[in-house]
Amino acid sequence: MWTMRWDVLCIAFAGWFVAYAIQARRRAVLLPPGPRGLPFIGNALHLSLTDSFMQFRQWADCHGPLIYFHTFGREFVVVNDLKMALDLFDQRSGIYATKPRLVMAGELVGKEKTSMVFSKYNALHRKCRRIAHSWMNKQHVREYSWPLQEAASYRLLVSVLDNPANFSEAIRTNAGAVLLKALYGIECLPVDDPNINLSEHVCELTNEAAHPGRWLVDSFPVVRTCPNRHVVPWGHFKRWAAASRETTERLIRGPFNAVKDSMREGSAISCWVADTLLDEAKGAKTVDDIHAAMVAAGTLYAAGIDTTVSAIRMFWLMMVLHPDIQRKAQAEIDAVVGTQRLPTMEDREKLPYLNCIIKEVLRFGTIVPLMPHSLDVDDACTISLRPAIYHNPNTYPSPDEFRPERYLPHSGPVAAFDPEVIGFGLGRRTCVGEHFAQAIMFLNMAHTLAVFDLRPAKDANGVPRPPAVAWRGGHIRCVRVVVPSCPLWRISPFSLLTS
Numbered sequence: 001m002w003t004m005r006w007d008v009l010c011i012a013f014a015g016w017f018v019a020y021a022i023q024a025r026r027r028a029v030l031l032p033p034g035p036r037g038l039p040f041i042g043n044a045l046h047l048s049l050t051d052s053f054m055q056f057r058q059w060a061d062c063h064g065p066l067i068y069f070h071t072f073g074r075e076f077v078v079v080n081d082l083k084m085a086l087d088l089f090d091q092r093s094g095i096y097a098t099k100p101r102l103v104m105a106g107e108l109v110g111k112e113k114t115s116m117v118f119s120k121y122n123a124l125h126r127k128c129r130r131i132a133h134s135w136m137n138k139q140h141v142r143e144y145s146w147p148l149q150e151a152a153s154y155r156l157l158v159s160v161l162d163n164p165a166n167f168s169e170a171i172r173t174n175a176g177a178v179l180l181k182a183l184y185g186i187e188c189l190p191v192d193d194p195n196i197n198l199s200e201h202v203c204e205l206t207n208e209a210a211h212p213g214r215w216l217v218d219s220f221p222v223v224r225t226c227p228n229r230h231v232v233p234w235g236h237f238k239r240w241a242a243a244s245r246e247t248t249e250r251l252i253r254g255p256f257n258a259v260k261d262s263m264r265e266g267s268a269i270s271c272w273v274a275d276t277l278l279d280e281a282k283g284a285k286t287v288d289d290i291h292a293a294m295v296a297a298g299t300l301y302a303a304g305i306d307t308t309v310s311a312i313r314m315f316w317l318m319m320v321l322h323p324d325i326q327r328k329a330q331a332e333i334d335a336v337v338g339t340q341r342l343p344t345m346e347d348r349e350k351l352p353y354l355n356c357i358i359k360e361v362l363r364f365g366t367i368v369p370l371m372p373h374s375l376d377v378d379d380a381c382t383i384s385l386r387p388a389i390y391h392n393p394n395t396y397p398s399p400d401e402f403r404p405e406r407y408l409p410h411s412g413p414v415a416a417f418d419p420e421v422i423g424f425g426l427g428r429r430t431c432v433g434e435h436f437a438q439a440i441m442f443l444n445m446a447h448t449l450a451v452f453d454l455r456p457a458k459d460a461n462g463v464p465r466p467p468a469v470a471w472r473g474g475h476i477r478c479v480r481v482v483v484p485s486c487p488l489w490r491i492s493p494f495s496l497l498t499s
């Protein structure tokens with residue numbers, strides 16, 4: 001009969017441990033520095049469950065431009081240096097174009113197949129990018145988005161006038177309305193639109209699903225085979241994943257299927273999705289093509305709202321906190337555009353100071369703080385950490401100050417490095433929505449400055465209350481201005497809108 005030989009077992013374990021220690025020591029010589037981890041679990045206990053990128057930033061201050069850490073055998077390399085990030089993700093973008101395996105976000109919630117942002121660099125992704133580019137290229141955005149964006153931005157001004165306390169939500173509705181109309185031909189409600197609420201919910205779920213170190217199953221894929229929570233108490237992650245998957249699919253499929261239904265009934269109105277499905281030349285012929293169009297539209301819709309909303313809310317906050325910068329930008333607009341009309345996209349090149357504000361919002365707000373990529377050949381996760389790059393005092397002196405002047409040609413010995421170069425990503429996974437984002441940010445900011453003075457709200461005694469800000473960390477850093485600023489109109493928006 002088989003009996004347990006404890007002596008053999010102990011010798012085998014000791015052998016494994018010595019081999020592990022020797023291998024770990026050898027690898028440590030080759031690997032970049034990083035926080036010291038424990039055997040096997042690595043740095044799992046160090047990772048913050050809520051704000052991992054601030055954690056990475058602290059590590060960057062201690063360990064330098066390139067950091068290595070691991071959790072349960074999952075390896076991470078964090079790139080904190082501008083030149084290294086350009087070398088790896090731009091120059092060698094061919095081998096860094098894919099995404100690491102994320103069991104929770106990618107597989108259980110299903111984002112690998114329903115979102116361009118999380119998909120591997122494969123045939124589906126390339127097809128989606130081609131379609132997304134046909135909608136979001138410079139010329140198409142100019143022709144089809146600018147008019148929609150201008151109209152939505154006017155509506156934003158009126159909505160803020162009506163209900164200043166609700167400005168934060170109005171900014172969200174504005175961004176969502178343009179995307180819903182352009183992509184799916186859907187008119188959204190002025191407040192509490194179900195599609196827009198759903199997109200916000202999905203963004204929260206995505207942030208949680210993709211949070212580094214949040215889910216055991218990301219380190220131990222085998223955990224996904226465990227029974228659900230009725231059998232083991234920690235099996236509830238499967239229910240969470242299933243519910244998140246269902247919600248995410250509703251966002252991707254709902255508006256797309258509505259377009260398909262209206263096409264079938266012959267009542268479809270022209271929009272980017274309908275035009276693509278109808279236009280044989282654009283290639284939506286096979287089931288795969290139709291799926292790619294659905295994923296491309298759904299990703300643009302989801303990715304486009306949260307990023308631009310975050311940037312525009314950050315702009316409001318900075319204007320309230322820096323009245324001198326606000327006055328300077330208003331003076332520029334008044335001098336170039338006058339006070340009889342609102343700025344248009346054609347004015348953009350003549351407003352250098354406002355353009356510097358947009359750059360500084362992108363740097364200071366760091367809307368997309370970290371984006372994990374991985375090598376074709378292994379699944380180590382390589383993260384370029386924008387907060388560390390954007391707050392490097394060698395590149396941006398006094399990095400914690402909001403100073404748009406730093407990008408002006410004669411602001412110092414040399415103008416600061418343009419944060420837009422890396423702000424929209426690098427290499428083959430760069431942001432497809434950059435032209436759209438630039439236009440919506442410019443129009444919203446220029447119109448707001450032309451019409452309003454943004455000031456802090458006052459308390460019952462008439463004392464200004466500095467706005468309080470809530471950050472939501474994650475793959476998109478979302479700002480919520482809790483105590484609203486109080487927009488006072490300096491020029492009647494109604495007189496401008498009707499002229």
Ligand code: HEM
Nearest residue numbers: 116117300303304307367368371423424425429431433437
């Ligand atoms: C201020 C606004 C925005 C910022 C800062 C921003 C930033 C980024 C960054 C850094 C990436 C690269 C991620 C990576 O390295 O994997 C990215 C990807 C992406 N962005 Fe944006 N973005 C913005 C607005 C938009 C808008 C308005 C849209 C769509 C309407 C959009 C759609 C996308 C998509 C689809 C991807 C995935 C591209 C791919 O993986 O091939 N973004 N964005």
